[in-house]
Amino acid sequence: MARGIEESHQRAEALRALASSLAKAEQWEQAEGVARSIEESDPRALALRALASSLAEAEQWEQAEGVARGIEESHQRAEALRALADTLLAAHEYKRLVSLLHASWLQVETRNDALRLFSLALVLLSIQPEIGMAFYHGFQWVDTFLSGE
Numbered sequence: 001m002a003r004g005i006e007e008s009h010q011r012a013e014a015l016r017a018l019a020s021s022l023a024k025a026e027q028w029e030q031a032e033g034v035a036r037s038i039e040e041s042d043p044r045a046l047a048l049r050a051l052a053s054s055l056a057e058a059e060q061w062e063q064a065e066g067v068a069r070g071i072e073e074s075h076q077r078a079e080a081l082r083a084l085a086d087t088l089l090a091a092h093e094y095k096r097l098v099s100l101l102h103a104s105w106l107q108v109e110t111r112n113d114a115l116r117l118f119s120l121a122l123v124l125l126s127i128q129p130e131i132g133m134a135f136y137h138g139f140q141w142v143d144t145f146l147s148g149e
Contacts, residue, residue: 045076078116
């Protein structure tokens, strides 16, 4: 029925609501399929962020990370990864948190992407404040490298 709605914004909102309902019912694959079928990028990203959050709350860590990484817009992807990092921190999944941070930083291609992911590192600093200066120097090196200096 949702796909039959002619107006694209209303169709996108209906599909987003359907994806949300499927996620609440733990029908993860169907929810992801519906979310990815949304044609408009903003509602699609919001649906995928919500799905990643639901997966994280259910401790489906790998699936949550995969969905979050699959978000096309870098800002929305960074927000989804930050939410996942917060959930990992709350669940005391520190090894997974470090792995998430490491993998995220390895995929950075632009200075803006690095800045968007900066908040992920702040999560790590909340559990290991003594690495703050090392992180600062590392980020300074990355910033210099990405700016081409």
